[in-house]
Amino acid sequence: xxxxxxxxxxxxxxxxxxxxxxxxxxxxxxxxxxxxxxxxxxxxxxxxxxxxxxxxxxxxxxxxxxxxxxxxxxxxxxxxxxxxxxxxxxxxxxx
Amino acid sequence: xxxxxxxxxxxxxxxxxxxxxxxxxxxxxxxxxxxxxxxxxxxxxxxxxxxxxxxxxxxxxxxxxxxxxxxxxxxxxxxxxxxxxxxxxxxxxxxxxxxxxxxxxxxxxxxxxxxxxxxxxxxxxxxxxxxxxxxxxxxxxxxxxxxxxxxxxxxxxxxxxxxxxxxxxxxxxxxxxxxxxxxxxxxxxxxxxxxxxxxxxxxxxxxxxxxxxxxxxxxxxxxxxxxxxxxxxxxxxxxxxxxxxxxxxxxxxxxxxxxxxxxxxxxxxxxxxxxxxxxxxxxxxxxxxxxxxxxxxxxxxxxxxxxxxxxxxxxxxxxxxxxxxxxxxxxx
Numbered sequence: 001x002x003x004x005x006x007x008x009x010x011x012x013x014x015x016x017x018x019x020x021x022x023x024x025x026x027x028x029x030x031x032x033x034x035x036x037x038x039x040x041x042x043x044x045x046x047x048x049x050x051x052x053x054x055x056x057x058x059x060x061x062x063x064x065x066x067x068x069x070x071x072x073x074x075x076x077x078x079x080x081x082x083x084x085x086x087x088x089x090x091x092x093x094x095x
Numbered sequence: 096x097x098x099x100x101x102x103x104x105x106x107x108x109x110x111x112x113x114x115x116x117x118x119x120x121x122x123x124x125x126x127x128x129x130x131x132x133x134x135x136x137x138x139x140x141x142x143x144x145x146x147x148x149x150x151x152x153x154x155x156x157x158x159x160x161x162x163x164x165x166x167x168x169x170x171x172x173x174x175x176x177x178x179x180x181x182x183x184x185x186x187x188x189x190x191x192x193x194x195x196x197x198x199x200x201x202x203x204x205x206x207x208x209x210x211x212x213x214x215x216x217x218x219x220x221x222x223x224x225x226x227x228x229x230x231x232x233x234x235x236x237x238x239x240x241x242x243x244x245x246x247x248x249x250x251x252x253x254x255x256x257x258x259x260x261x262x263x264x265x266x267x268x269x270x271x272x273x274x275x276x277x278x279x280x281x282x283x284x285x286x287x288x289x290x291x292x293x294x295x296x297x298x299x300x301x302x303x304x305x306x307x308x309x310x311x312x313x314x315x316x317x318x319x320x321x322x323x324x325x326x327x328x329x330x331x332x333x334x335x336x337x338x339x340x341x342x343x344x345x346x347x348x349x350x351x352x353x354x355x356x357x358x359x360x361x362x363x364x365x366x367x368x369x370x371x372x373x374x375x376x377x378x379x380x381x382x383x384x385x386x387x388x389x390x391x392x393x394x395x396x397x398x399x400x401x402x403x404x405x406x407x408x409x410x411x412x413x414x415x416x417x418x419x420x421x422x423x424x425x426x427x
Binding site: 037075 | 190287329330393
């Protein structure tokens with residue numbers, strides 16, 4: 001069972017408000033979700049088949065090449081041109 | 096059975112011009128889209144401009160490329176340079192990509208006619224288009240029903256004769272399910288065959304781009320055009336496929352596995368259609384093998400863990416700090 005404290009912690013890092021009266025329902029709902037995911041524990045891992053990378057896929061690495069990229073003003077176009085050629089980032093931390 | 100080939104024949108024999116063909120589809124959109132809501136953005140100007148280019152090439156006696164002159168639609172999570180791309184979310188309203196997705200670049204090079212961007216569940220998360228900020232897409236076959244999702248707009252654009260084919264994306268059924276709802280063919284290609292560069296990511300280890308069409312042959316033509324190796328997508332392993340050439344190959348001796356558990360509790364009509372299809376393959380000489388697959392009930396929980404974890408990571412960038420429109424914090 002998920003605890004009240006765990007929900008408050010998740011809400012805090014997700015920047016969400018949780019009303020007190022919603023807490024009981026949230027504990028129930030989130031516990032149900034976790035129980036659902038726990039269904040995978042029932043699958044037996046005793047098998048002769050190696051399930052790791054069954055499609056035999058290898059990592060793809062590119063040569064470390066410098067190639068022409070986009071213009072700075074193009075990149076900033078969706079942020080109203082930015083400020084002095086940079087993204088203007090909103091303040092997200094207090095203090 | 097190929098609408099693409101039939102239309103190209105009409106274009107090449109000059110029975111219809113590409114501009115006329117495009118106008119016919121734009122008229123259908125004008126007439127039907129108010130009700131069906133397949134398109135969230137119509138790109139009539141771009142479509143007619145490309146159509147004129149195709150007509151010039153036909154007049155000059157040039158041979159048409161496999162998708163040249165064919166009116167089509169793109170799902171709104173596929174980046175189109177200079178054309179608004181929103182994933183049907185308020186967070187990306189007013190976002191104009193500065194580059195083209197590789198699939199759109201390929202289609203553009205072929206002079207395929209882009210009619211517009213199609214409706215979808217917000218960020219492709221859903222199976223009915225009901226979570227789109229532009230409202231639900233209705234099923235052109237029966238407007239009391241939805242077109243499915245998340246590529247519901249893509250499917251409805253084809254089913255409503257508002258496009259010859261639609262390009263959608265599939266993470267956990269988002270091409271196949273709406274295609275099925277609308278009585279069409281939907282293909283989720285093998286992972287790695289079609290470049291995902293420029294597809295706004297949902298769950299990167301599951302997402303694939305693919306076609307929704309009226310026939311298997313058209314799906315094969317499009318798949319062969321879109322599959323290629325793309326250095327811009329590090330999961331791309333593909334090389335050009337040659338599916339279309341093999342469509343009429345014999346299935347004699349081929350083994351087809353049928354997972355029994357999938358038949359538990361399915362709709363009667365779907366079951367009888369499946370059984371009919373199995374019979375067709377059996378009569379054509381394929382070997383049908385029934386088997387059980389224990390552990391299948393763990394598949395969906397695994398899917399939800401992977402999809403939610405990757406979505407959290409991929410969508411973290413839309414926090415409104417440097418990308419996307421910041422929304423007023425929601426109370427849950």
